[in-house]
Amino acid sequence: MKRILLIIPAFLVLLISCDGNSTRYRNPFLPDYNFSRDINTNLPLYSGLNSPINPIVIPDDGSGITLIVMKISDSDYRAWDAHCPNQAPSACSLMDVDGVNAVCSCENYTYSLFSGDGAGAYAMKPYRISIIGNNLIRIYN
Numbered sequence: 001m002k003r004i005l006l007i008i009p010a011f012l013v014l015l016i017s018c019d020g021n022s023t024r025y026r027n028p029f030l031p032d033y034n035f036s037r038d039i040n041t042n043l044p045l046y047s048g049l050n051s052p053i054n055p056i057v058i059p060d061d062g063s064g065i066t067l068i069v070m071k072i073s074d075s076d077y078r079a080w081d082a083h084c085p086n087q088a089p090s091a092c093s094l095m096d097v098d099g100v101n102a103v104c105s106c107e108n109y110t111y112s113l114f115s116g117d118g119a120g121a122y123a124m125k126p127y128r129i130s131i132i133g134n135n136l137i138r139i140y141n
Helices: 002-017 044-050
Strands: 036-040 056-058 067-073 076-081 096-098 101-104 109-112 126-132 136-140
Touching: 036 044, 044 056, 044 067, 067 136
Parallel strands: none
Antiparallel strands: 036 136, 056 067, 067 076, 076 126, 096 101, 101 109, 126 136
């Protein structure tokens, strides 16, 4: 009985510490626009997404959001906001892709396109992805 009483507080501490909305992702610099964008990987502009670990930049389509998208496997893609996460959007805040990293030209901070982690107080802003059939992915928030 004493073991159970000791396990319960430890479990509660663990549960509280696993906050899914970490402050690293609550970015005050990047606005939370509602959007949804369908990407057809059969189109030449997006054909780079047919190969794993080949990130591409998808320009703003009028929604105010430029994306960096990378295929990890047939069932796993990652999509990130292409603006530097540690500053307000500006002329130099769009990041460049360098291999499997994104580089902020304003600050020379580097971020992993696998996890979004990098230098500074905030990580890259992630977006959700749904895979629809063999050649369509939907990116949204």
